[in-house]
Amino acid sequence: xxxxxxxxxxxxxxxxxxxxxxxxxxxxxxxxxxxxxxxxxxxxxxxxxxxxxxxxxxxxxxxxxxxxxxxxxxxxxxxxxxxxxxxxxxxxxxxxxxxxxxxxxxxxxxxxxxxxxxxxxxxxxxxxxxxxxxxxxxxxxxxxxxxxxxxxxxxxxxxxxxxxxxxxxxxxxxxxxxxxxxxxxxxxxxxxxxxxxxxxxxxxxxxxxxxxxxxxxxxxxxxxxxxxxxxxxxxxxxxxxxxxxxxxxxxxxxx
Numbered sequence: 001x002x003x004x005x006x007x008x009x010x011x012x013x014x015x016x017x018x019x020x021x022x023x024x025x026x027x028x029x030x031x032x033x034x035x036x037x038x039x040x041x042x043x044x045x046x047x048x049x050x051x052x053x054x055x056x057x058x059x060x061x062x063x064x065x066x067x068x069x070x071x072x073x074x075x076x077x078x079x080x081x082x083x084x085x086x087x088x089x090x091x092x093x094x095x096x097x098x099x100x101x102x103x104x105x106x107x108x109x110x111x112x113x114x115x116x117x118x119x120x121x122x123x124x125x126x127x128x129x130x131x132x133x134x135x136x137x138x139x140x141x142x143x144x145x146x147x148x149x150x151x152x153x154x155x156x157x158x159x160x161x162x163x164x165x166x167x168x169x170x171x172x173x174x175x176x177x178x179x180x181x182x183x184x185x186x187x188x189x190x191x192x193x194x195x196x197x198x199x200x201x202x203x204x205x206x207x208x209x210x211x212x213x214x215x216x217x218x219x220x221x222x223x224x225x226x227x228x229x230x231x232x233x234x235x236x237x238x239x240x241x242x243x244x245x246x247x248x249x250x251x252x253x254x255x
Contacts, residue, residue: 005066005076005102007090009083010034014194015042018111025107030074033065038220040195047102049075063096067137070102083111086135086164113161115193116222119200124159126234129227132158138165138172154179159226166191166221169212173205176225181205186229193220202229212243 006025011017018026037054044051054062057072062078069076080088084106113135117124120122124133134153138144143151153160154176165172166189177183183206191199201211205225212221 003073003075003103005070005078005097005104006107007078007080007084007088007093007104008107009088010039010043010079010081010112011110012082012112012115012194013038013040013192013198014115015040017115017194018043019107019109022107022109025077026079028075029077031065031069032077032079033062034079035081039079051076054102059092063093063174066093067096067100067102080109081112082243083109086111086113087137110223112163112193116161116190119190119193119198120188120224120229122228124161124228126228129234130157130159132156133246134158134160135161135163136160138168138175140164140168150175151179154181156170157181157226159228162223162225166212166223167218171225172207172223173209177205181225186223186227186231187222189221190215190224190231191215192216193222 002020006029006131008022008025009018010022024045026047029047031050031052032044033054034044036053052065057065066076066078078090078093080090082088084090085108090106094104115122119240125131136148136150136153138150150162150172157180160176162172162185163179169189176185183204185205187203187205189201189208189212199215199217200207201215201217203211208223
């Protein structure tokens with residue numbers, strides 16, 4: 001392992017959805033600090049290094065583990081759920097490492113957002129349906145910057161993946177409709193995506209609130225919204241494999 005601190009994405013829950021590089025770094029680490037209950041147990045059990053759950057620690061306490069360990073020559077991995085770039089809270093840690101002149105590297109992971117698309121057996125982009133993906137959350141204890149509220153984002157009619165908001169599903173739906181999504185817009189909710197206990201709900205903006213409440217889903221779920229979820233063949237084919245479309249590696253079929 002290179003002498004630097006590694007921020008590693010653990011993936012969404014299935015322990016096999018970590019990258020090969022991430023798994024190697026875990027196996028080589030002297031200290032692994034992981035982010036609580038959403039990291040799958042098989043990733044952190046049977047490691048040779050010390051393993052610390054950061055769920056009860058604040059930023060200063062996490063840094064008080066990472067920085068001295070690195071300076072003592074230990075190989076340190078900071079293991080985040082999903083992909084560290086999405087709601088991963090790594091920048092505040094990186095800022096302190098920069099102050100200390102400590103090198104680091106971020107290893108991407110499979111996001112729960114893309115794992116949700118895989119679980120639903122769909123694309124998030126479809127020709128003539130949606131070519132834009134919005135990954136967002138509803139304001140809670142963390143406020144939203146101006147112009148990023150759900151009502152504003154809904155005006156784009158893009159595919160939307162809403163994280164960390166399932167406990168506010170009634171407000172989410174009301175704001176999406178207010179922003180312009182029709183009530184019949186397809187919606188899916190995936191709880192604990194890629195875990196053995198994963199659950200899926202499919203409905204529309206008009207039905208999903210009751211479905212979520214009846215299922216008792218209150219946390220660890222993603223809300224997917226958009227016409228890409230419609231139970232119908234795509235209205236247009238991708239140009240990539242269209243026999244009437246030429247590109248640098250293939251000539252079109254003339255007839």
